[in-house]
Amino acid sequence: MAPRIAVLGCGYWGSNHIRTLKSLGALYGVSDQNSDRAAGFAAEQGVEHIEVEKLFTHPDVDGIVMALPPQFHAQTAIRAVSHGKDVLVEKPIALTVPDAEAAVKAAHDNGRMFMVGHVLRFHPAFEKLLELVRAGDLGKVRYIHSHRLGLGKFHTENDALWDLAPHDLSMILAITGTEPLEVRGEGAAVLDHLSDFAHLHLSFPDNVRGHLFASRLNPYRERRLAVVGTKAMAVFDDMETWDKKLAVYKHSIWQDNGQWASTTEEPTYVKVEQGMPLTRELQSFIESIQTRVQPKTDGEEAIRVLRILTAGTVAHNKSE
Missing domain, CATH: 3.30.360.10 (Dihydrodipicolinate Reductase; domain 2)
Known part of the structure; x- marks a missing residue:
């Protein structure tokens, strides 16, 4: 059974994630600060529209793909892994190395997968x-x-x-x-x-x-x-x-x-x-969630690039 993945951020790149995850049978829901935009994508793809504040504690979401402005990536990733969600964070995962290290450490401490979108x-x-x-x-x-x-x-x-x-x-x-x-x-x-x-x-x-x-x-x-x-x-x-x-x-x-x-x-x-x-990247994220094996573009690689x-x-x- 494919994991249930939500996409947070319905901009240009987020929309690509949405359509690709749908084609892979793993898209559960979409979320965005612009609620109308998220609702539109949800209706288009036939999935759930999840309000941002409810996303992190949603019991049916296994993983979150984050395609946000980079200044929000680290804090949002920490919040997600702290609530038991595996994450794929688009590049760059943060704007400073300490912020990136804090996000990757939070994933490790919580036993969560952390992947970066080096597609x-x-x-x-x-x-x-x-x-x-x-x-x-x-x-x-x-x-x-x-x-x-x-x-x-x-x-x-x-x-x-x-x-x-x-x-x-x-x-x-x-x-x-x-x-x-x-x-x-x-x-x-x-x-x-x-x-x-x-x-x-x-x-x-x-x-x-x-x-x-x-x-x-x-x-x-x-x-x-x-x-x-x-x-x-x-x-x-x-x-x-x-x-x-x-x-x-x-x-x-x-x-x-x-x-x-x-x-x-x-x-x-x-x-x-x-x-x-992108299809192969998201397939790797799905496999990491299923097998608990770190992807090749993990948090440590993201820190090295940063x-x-x-x-x-x-x-x-x-x-x-």
Whole structure:
């Protein structure tokens, strides 16, 4: 039997959770401070409309998906787990590391599942890329860079770094298996007081480097992650069609009489199983509720990502 899950927050991303959970047979109810909006979604999906104040103590709700403005995530998650609810919290799970740590600790103390919405960790192309890395097919990873660019969306609380970068940081941390030793960041506010683009430079143990570029003020969309290894390079390009989302380049680089030389090869496209990342993410949440096994995007991972965002923000502020 599927667990009974409610969605708290009926905005753009919350509505995606609502429809996907319904398709998985796990949507029990919806809730939002805007009662009319929640009632509309409830009627549309044929589920219960639950007032926010009644949600946390509702006896028939097993888990809650939270898609709120990030400043409310931590306190709301603490309230939910304290009442015995498992939670999936959209990114970022908090605006400060102490708040995030308090929410994750509350879940642990109450024996509840805590999952974060780093949805691209569930993308079939990224899962295949990670498989290649762990199998050694790329050799030793030396450099990782990601670009997440586009026009909008603009938020009143989140700048480009905090809104866009968590997805890529989650993927980079999964590839490296460790946290960076150093974070350098820079960005700029073009429209108002919030940065509209951000660069992060990451230094990992064993001289592995990473670079992230996020922008919400760009004339074209780009969703690309590249991994450079000693044997091959791989590119996960989410703007490509399914048959070309994951490419492996077996370029050759060598020294000849003290000079570097190289040859380039055409990419080999790796077959990737098609599947919607959000569906797979929510299936993972359902399985965690059922099995009591922590998901791969758990609270500890969310804290690691938040540490990098915080360090990048500090570095950016110092550079201004």
